[in-house]
Amino acid sequence: MDFPIFHLDFFGDRLLIAVIAVIHVIINHGLAVGFLPLITLMEYRGYKASKNGFPEGEKWDNLAYKFMFVAFVITTTFGALTGVGIWFSAALISPASIGSLIRIFFMAWFIEWVIFMLEVIFIMIYFLTWKKSNKDFAAKKKHIIAGTALSIFSWLTMAIIVGILGFMMNSGSWVEQKSLLTGFTNPMYLPQLAFRTPMAFVMAGSIAFFLTFLFLRKDFDFKKIVLKNIAYWMFIWTPHVFFAGIYYYSLIPDLMLANLPVAIATQAFQQWYDSLLYYLIAAIIVSMLFTVWFAFKPKRVPVFAAIIPILVIIVTMGTFERFREFVRKPFVLEDYMYSNQLLLDDYKIFQNDGVLKHATYTSTPEVTKENMLEAGKNVFDITCSRCHTHHNVNSVVRKFEKLFSPNGEPLDKQKMKDYIPVMHKGRYYMPPFPGNSPETDALVEYILSIQKSDINIPGAQVNGVQISPLHLK
């Protein structure tokens, strides 16, 4: 309410950050943390073969270079820019929460930045000195050592960032202002890291399969060797994904269910929780089946089939990330700020005065008979639009229709007025409605008025703002 409200009324605001963040996670796991050790290993394999006089040494090196080229191009474009994109999109859709997070966790992010700077420099050195390193074995050996150091460092960046993220998501650190170190002593930290590490390696292996099919279409004999080697990599790491995944999964209820206050909520939780296990098992089975197929019957594999394991891993990673966000609700900052950007502490004031009175940007500082619909829209913008659109993704109209008018009949005004103040009791991931009684009425009138329309109203990025006469000078 103190920022102009950016809003995407088709995709919804959550999708903006979700898409950018998941792309970023896939790249940093599959093409950096997981991929760099694999590439270094391939380079080493080539070095050993060349040193022992085998001609395939050069082939290994060429292939490893091509893999590194792909990783370099994608990490320095999509990877780097989606990282920035997370900052930009979080500031657009949730400025109050990210603005608060920065005040508390500035040093954590500053440290993260120093680590990223170093990683970018090391990746550039590793890639850009590759060709030069082929001049002799001594230079090559140095290059491989650099690759090993880079692989370890890249893993370290993940180890540190997972700690920082865990710290930020942990309510204890918020309310009690604990030190950054508690992010690393949190009981979820090691299991999460133990799960993400092999997951990154398995993602990298899936990508390596695909690139092998792409780059070695004309060299079947060498392709067979490479595929078998990648298969060994997958056979080593996939069981780790399974066991670490199961262990991480088993800890989730104890550590996260404590945050869910309502018994009925655990039903929804159970559904999500079970689906996570199915995704994990399905991903592992698919991954292993394709690994065996690629390794033992490569002639029969069409190139596009090699994309499937990558997609499966992406879906699994996406599900785990979505689950992490799911457990966050109804807060964006646990016990401090709800996902509607409003502070727990402020609710007493809002439920008395209304949100509109305290909103900086509104054309209606209070609800009157004449401005019901306009006020209702303003209430929607302030209290609902972070998660809902009018008629599209996570449509507020469809949510109410599902409850009260499943056949599309006009919504019942009284049922909605009765429901809105208590909806957070039935749906624990919903924040309580912060407005007062006239604002509830205005919101209901507004939703009724748009039920049969197909409006799509973008936010301040198109329509600008109107300043509340109560808050301008």
Place this chain on the structure above:
Amino acid sequence: MFAQLQPIPRDIPLPLPLPEWFLISVLIISFLIHILFVNLMVGGTFLTLLLEIVGLKNPRFNKLAKAIEATVTVNKSLAIVAGVAPLLGINTVYTIYFYSANALTGYAWISVVPLVIIAFLLLYLHKYTWEKYENKKVFHISILSVAFLLFLFIPLIFLSNVNLMLFPEDWASVKGFFSTLFMGNVIFRYFHFLAGTLAVNGLFFFWYFGREKYSVEEHLPGFTKDELKKYAYKLTFYVTLSQLVFGTLNFFTLPWKGVNWTLAYVFISGIIIAAVAMFLLWKELKSGNLGKRFVVIATLISVTVLFMGMGRHIYRKNVLEPHQKLVNERTMEYQKMKYELLKDTLIKK
């Protein structure tokens, strides 16, 4: 002067994580590092494009263009990653102002991400197809042209935001990104930035090609080190001279409410230091003893840039201080009211 009404939002009710002077220092210095690499990226792309076009008639410039482009690969990645620290800084110290400007230009702001990705991919495409498209020069040049056009456009998005954040009285009249381009002095800041970009590139390439271990005979046959150094120095010299126009225009088109004598002194000091640097540079160009005082010249220009960075901040501070006071007042008032209400509730319990 007609006083426009401004919104008075509440600030984030949490203290700054570190002393404000420290955060501002981090912000200014890290921003200058970021801008250095942005200058090298944008200017390097421009020079590559220009020289590849010149190289159509004069092939040795084709090789020079390729050599310059090699530096852009590194500088562009450093530009992006070095941008995170000043972003953190400005988000922390000027949360209300920066995020409000971001929201009001939201589509343009978020489009920075895909536009830079596209520009970078085009740069890679261009870099890795010099030989492949040797006989398709027009096509090859057009790839880089698109990347360069993107690099010309994207700074406008940043300038629109850093300008808009300073003028809350304009926020209610914004209707999307393009409406912000004619507010304040965005366009003049933009030209000042472009000129600065080229000047920095001159000094950079003077050093880069002038290094002892860089073999001009091997990489750039047809050139001599001295010739390249002369080109580089001349670029810096003439573009910096042009800043007498662009810089002056930039200063005099700044909305006056933020201008005071401190600001003027800081800018004038920076200009004097730059003038000394250019005098030394000109002397070297005349004498032919190129590089004798390069370190001094580069240091003086760096000090000028530091003064400009400080001046930027002084202007921002001058403009925002009155509004920050009002924001602070409203925030404190609200917190007091909240405390009184919650206190009563706790007592009743």
